[in-house]
Amino acid sequence: MPNEDKLKAGHKKTEAGKRLSKMMINDYMRLHQKAGEGAFVVWIAIVVPAELFSGFENVVYGVPESHAAMSAGKGVGPLQCEKAERLGYSMDLCSYARIDLGTAFDGGKDSPTFGLPKPHLLISDNNNCSLLVKWFDVYHRTWDVPHFILDIPFCYEQQTARDLNYISSQYRDLIRTIETLSGQKFNIDRVREALEHTKGALTNWKRFLKTAASRPAGLTVFDSFVQMAPFLTSRGTKALAEHYRLLADETEENVAKGIFPVPNEKYRLLWDNIAPWHQLNKMSSRLAALNANLIAASYTYCMGSLEGEFDLYPYDGGDPLTYLARIQNFSICPHGLELRYQAMQRAIETLGIDGVIFASNRSCKVYSLMQMDMLKRVTERLGIPSVMIDVDHADIRKYSEESVFTRIEALLEVIDAKRGAQTPR
Numbered sequence: 001m002p003n004e005d006k007l008k009a010g011h012k013k014t015e016a017g018k019r020l021s022k023m024m025i026n027d028y029m030r031l032h033q034k035a036g037e038g039a040f041v042v043w044i045a046i047v048v049p050a051e052l053f054s055g056f057e058n059v060v061y062g063v064p065e066s067h068a069a070m071s072a073g074k075g076v077g078p079l080q081c082e083k084a085e086r087l088g089y090s091m092d093l094c095s096y097a098r099i100d101l102g103t104a105f106d107g108g109k110d111s112p113t114f115g116l117p118k119p120h121l122l123i124s125d126n127n128n129c130s131l132l133v134k135w136f137d138v139y140h141r142t143w144d145v146p147h148f149i150l151d152i153p154f155c156y157e158q159q160t161a162r163d164l165n166y167i168s169s170q171y172r173d174l175i176r177t178i179e180t181l182s183g184q185k186f187n188i189d190r191v192r193e194a195l196e197h198t199k200g201a202l203t204n205w206k207r208f209l210k211t212a213a214s215r216p217a218g219l220t221v222f223d224s225f226v227q228m229a230p231f232l233t234s235r236g237t238k239a240l241a242e243h244y245r246l247l248a249d250e251t252e253e254n255v256a257k258g259i260f261p262v263p264n265e266k267y268r269l270l271w272d273n274i275a276p277w278h279q280l281n282k283m284s285s286r287l288a289a290l291n292a293n294l295i296a297a298s299y300t301y302c303m304g305s306l307e308g309e310f311d312l313y314p315y316d317g318g319d320p321l322t323y324l325a326r327i328q329n330f331s332i333c334p335h336g337l338e339l340r341y342q343a344m345q346r347a348i349e350t351l352g353i354d355g356v357i358f359a360s361n362r363s364c365k366v367y368s369l370m371q372m373d374m375l376k377r378v379t380e381r382l383g384i385p386s387v388m389i390d391v392d393h394a395d396i397r398k399y400s401e402e403s404v405f406t407r408i409e410a411l412l413e414v415i416d417a418k419r420g421a422q423t424p425r
């Protein structure tokens with residue numbers, strides 16, 4: 001155990017946290033400003049490779065899913081969901097979609113960022129789910145905005161060359177479409193430059209996540225959840241690379257100084273699914289009071305890795321479209337069971353995980369579908385105690401704190417019992 005005198009509770013805003021708030025405000029302000037000055041605006045699904053837009057002089061992008069997550073984090077999720085429900089959208093739809101539809105059809109009212117500027121082009125991607133394609137199609141029909149759909153094959157095993165070519169050929173189509181619609185010329189060298197920044201950002205992102213390996217861990221997963229945000233709004237920028245470098249530096253320095261977010265960490269947990277955006281503060285404090293720390297999440301360790309992997313897959317300076325196509329499957333949703341298990345096993349072994357919380361998500365069926373099988377595997381093959389809880393990532397009306405913590409406390413008891421059984425008598 002580290003020297004008790006050196007331990008300081010870490011549930012306060014870090015320098016990286018302060019920088020993050022400024023960066024996010026600037027990103028959204030810049031987006032609105034550039035749109036107002038005549039930039040070509042695209043709305044994209046979260047996994048559309050935004051570095052492509054750096055190839056154009058004046059194309060800006062908004063990410064409805066990211067904006068919806070921020071709205072949920074700021075407490076306006078249910079308000080915006082209810083607006084969509086009053087328009088006839090079912091409560092069973094993904095809460096990101098309901099928040100976005102509620103916001104967009106109410107002119108950005110009640111949004112922490114005044115919504116997103118109206119798009120000239122919608123780019124969806126069925127890589128994560130087909131619901132998103134239907135959701136963007138609503139805007140296509142209502143506003144008569146063109147809708148480009150990237151069709152990405154599911155990946156039950158490592159990506160094949162055929163799939164890679166299929167994806168990169170669609171990127172070429174997309175580039176031609178933007179050239180035609182915006183009247184701007186595409187320059188691949190600018191994308192190459194953006195990818196160098198992405199490489200810097202992701203290298204430092206992985207360095208930041210690795211501080212979870214120290215005991216106690218240098219971070220909580222809640223830090224990593226919020227720090228993901230600029231990867232979606234500032235992908236391919238120098239500012240993002242610099243922000244993640246400072247984030248990793250600061251977190252490593254804290255570990256060296258003995259400053260840990262959960263100083264008396266007794267349980268090291270892993271989270272599987274999207275962040276519970278409306279619960280970040282509450283859940284982190286309540287876990288810390290139990291000396292439990294969520295130190296990793298499949299949602300955050302997948303960033304920068306190939307399907308089924310845990311380590312970084314860096315840009316090698318080659319053809320940008322080939323790299324972007326190869327990394328297209330980085331998020332968990334399109335992965336089959338074997339790939340999900342492979343990556344989680346690496347995380348569990350690398351970080352010394354004691355227990356896994358599988359958060360079955362009412363909204364995100366694609367993420368949640370295989371969780372019962374995963375739980376069985378993790379428990380039976382790896383001997384790691386696990387629990388299933390019910391959440392909705394952005395709609396607090398579908399979340400019960402007490403029933404969730406009853407199950408989490410039961411998980412901690414199982415971990416204690418396992419340790420007791422392993423202690424030599």
Ligand code: SF4
Pocket residue numbers: 065094095096097128129130131132274333363364365366367
């Ligand atoms: S259902 Fe899941 S993958 Fe689809 S838009 Fe919602 S959160 Fe994203």
